[in-house]
Amino acid sequence: MLSTREKYYQMLEKEFHSKEDVVTELINLEAIMNLPKGTELYISDIHGEFGAFDHILRTGAGNIKEKISDLFQDRLTEREKDQLTILVAYPVESLASDSLFSHKDISWYRTKIRQLLELLTFSSTKYTRSKVRKALPKQFAYIIEELMYTNTAYVDKAAYYDEILSHLLELEQGDAFISALCQSIQRLVVDHLHVVGDIYDRGPEADKIMDKLCQHPSIDVQWGNHDILWMGAYAGSRACLMTLLRIAARYNYLYEIEKAYALNLRPLFMYAEEHYQKNPVFTPKEKCSNVNYSIESLDTLEKVHQALAILQFKLEGQLIKRHPEFDMTDRLLFDQINFDQDTITLKNKTYPLQGSCFQTLQKDLYALTEQEEYVVDMLMASFQQSTKMQEHMNLLLEKGSMYLVYNQHLLFHGCLPLTDKGDFLPLKVNGINYRGKDLLRFFEDQLRQGCDLQISDNPHADWSWYCWTGNISPQFGKSAMTTFERYFIADKKTHVEIKNSYYKFRDTKKTCEMILQEFGLYSPHSRIINGHTPVKVKGGESPIKGEGMLFVIDGGLSKAYQKTTGIAGYSLLNNSYGFQIVTHDPFYSIEDLIETQTDDTSLKRVIDHDISRTMIRDTTIGESIEEQIETLKGFLHYQMN
Structure with missing residues (x-):
């Protein structure tokens, strides 16, 4: 045998x-x-901002600009380097612009093609020819290979090279060939993409981001709290679904996700029109997309916003009641309301309410009415049956996880909850304490089982909701989510959400070493890559923590954060020589980039001491x-x- x-x-x-x-x-x-190992790009907290995300990928987070500077040095002026960078990132738009390149004659095409071929060859030096071939568009793969590997130092080869270029241009294939070269360079300057959480919410185009990730050749995703909210809804958590729809209404892109995912929101809109009135407390925030709505549509959205908030709070109350292990009875806030006086009592202090819209509450404050049950069931069916939703959630399940150990570095989105003394904080479930790595594994297991079952309010999906908002959640990492207070109580003291001790202790090398060792990482070169918390650059905060052992790469890609952070986010590059942290300015439009003819992305080397070059073997x-x-x-x- x-x-x-x-x-x-x-x-x-x-x-x-x-x-x-x-x-x-x-x-x-x-x-x-x-x-040598390929270049890795780490990005987090994209929050539906497709334009900014796409720009980072197209420019390799500044890596293309750096390679152009290294390669051409004094052969090109700074202006010419900027123009070439923009051409590589946006070939179609650049070639169509008269302001960027005003004289595109035969000589210009020959010069630009030679420059791009030289840049492509320079960008491919650490890859096998087979890998480079896979990065080339099929239409021009043979021609590009011939030109890349032809030694023009020999007279016959130089003539052969020139003849190929001449025929390309005679056949009016110059623009198409340049676009193909630029796309190949984009593919090769970053070998692998790490998305360290929060693709969804706050911005209007998460679906476009997910479409692009579905086509990306080499990625992984560490789930963020907002991603888990969507995955929890997909698994069957009605509270998660109402929450993500409420956020979409609050940030004014509900119509966009309705269209993107072919959701049937009609029952919700009809219900909201019947039961709610205009209410300035629920006026959506400043428009996050370029679509302008009519006054009637905005009035409707205000009513829908209220309906979703109340549905969310009712369903959350049901969850808290059926899961005493969540230890969240203090969040049963409907119980604290005096409806006659329109006040609420929290921690023995009474506050007046604003924007009250509690007309659908019954004797059982957290029970849905028959009409509400119908609306929620229809929304859940529409969400789970969306073909595009299924494709996107399957990508998150296939490529994603709560954490990842990759090349001796640890990646996770939120935190590892710690006690006030800096030890791992346990979550007790059915008599078992989960802490540190086991806590992340527990939540990942619950989420995967929930997505396998896909039934309404299954217990695994309930844990997805706790992961979104629980005080011992590695994704939330705060004492309580004060959404209710932000809507209904003017006193901002009630809005405070106290961060877990992790966010204090991660500034110390000792804690970073403890966390790395929890995951079996003892190398002095190992690092933690974190997202989730915007870095307040305006206040002098640094994205580098723990004496250089931890990087926070959420600097504020979302427009909703940029007034606080002062920048448009951080990303991180790691090549065979070490790490570079990248600072991004707000991205407005391709047109603005072409008009200014400059990209102010800045790279900073954060590993200053000499280390041996990392090879694939390592x-x-x-x-x-x-x-x-x-x-x-x-x-x-x-x-x-």
Whole structure:
């Protein structure tokens, strides 16, 4: 009887038909192990801001501009370098602009194609020819390869090179060829993308971001609290669904997600028109998209906003009541209202209410009316059955996780809850304490099981809601979410949300080392990459914490945060030489970029001491290749015997 290994070797025989095939593959894999590691880009807290996100990807978070500067140095002026950067990032728009390149004659096309080929070759030096080929658009792949690897120092080869360019331009393929080169450069300047959470909410175009991620060749996602809100809704949490729809109404993009995901919001709109009136407390925030609505549409949105808020608070109350282990009875705020006096009592202090809209509350304050049950059920069915929603949630499940250890670095979105003394804070569930890494694994397990079941208000989906708002949640990381108070109580003292001790202790090297060791990381070069909390640059806050051991890369990509942060977010690059932190200015439009002809993205090297260059052999991918090598060596020995 054949062993499992022998059966596996028989399967390999179908792929490798001879010993020579195995030897060739072994040589190839060993060679790959000695290449420098590719550049990784870390980005978090995108919050539906597709334009800014797309700009970061197109420019490689400033990496394209840096490569152009390194390659061309004094051969191009600073203005020419900026123009070339914009061309690479936005080839179609740049070629259509007379202001950026006013004289596009044959000589201009030949010069630009040569520059782009040189930049493409420079950007591909640490990749195998096979990998570069995969990054090339099929239409021009053969021609690009020929031009990239033709040595024009030889007269015959130079003539061959010029002849190819001449025929391209005679056939009026100059624009298409330049676009193909630019897209290939974009693909190669960043080898792998890490999205450290919060793709959704606050901005109007999360669907476009997800569409782009679905097409990306190499990504992973660490779920953020806003992503988990959407995944929890997909799993069947009605409270999560009402919350994400309320946020969309509050930030004025409900109509956009209705269209993007083909949601049926008609029952909700009809219900809101019947039961709610105009209420300035629920006027949506400043428009986040470019679409202008009529006064009637905005009035309707104000009513829908109220309906969603009350539905959310009712459903949250039901959750809290059926899960005493959540320890959240203090958030049963309807119980604290004096409806006759229109006041609420919190912590023995009474406050007047503003914008009260409690007309649908019954004797059981948290029970839905029959009409509300119908509305919520219809919304849930529409949400879960959306084809695009299914595609996007499946991507998050396939490529995502609560945390990731990659190349000896630890990535997670929110926090690891800590006690006041700096120890891991436990969450007790069914007599078991979950803390540190186990806490993240617990929530990931609950979320995956919930998405497998996809039934309304299943207990696994309930934990998704707790992960969104619970005080021992690694994604929320605060004492309480004071949404109710922000709507109905003017006194801002009631709006305060106290951060978990993690946000104090992460400034210390000792805590960072404790966290890394919890995940089996003992290398002095290991780092923590974090998102979730906007860095208040205006107040002098730095994104580098724990004596350089932790990076916070949420600097405020969302427009909703930029007045507080003063910038438009951070991202992080990691190449074979170390980390670079990237500061982004607000992105307004492609037209503005072409008009100003400059991109002010700035890179700062944060690893200042000399370290040995990281090769593929030293990476997570290298570990996988090493396993393949050992397997093939065993297979070769098997063939020879």
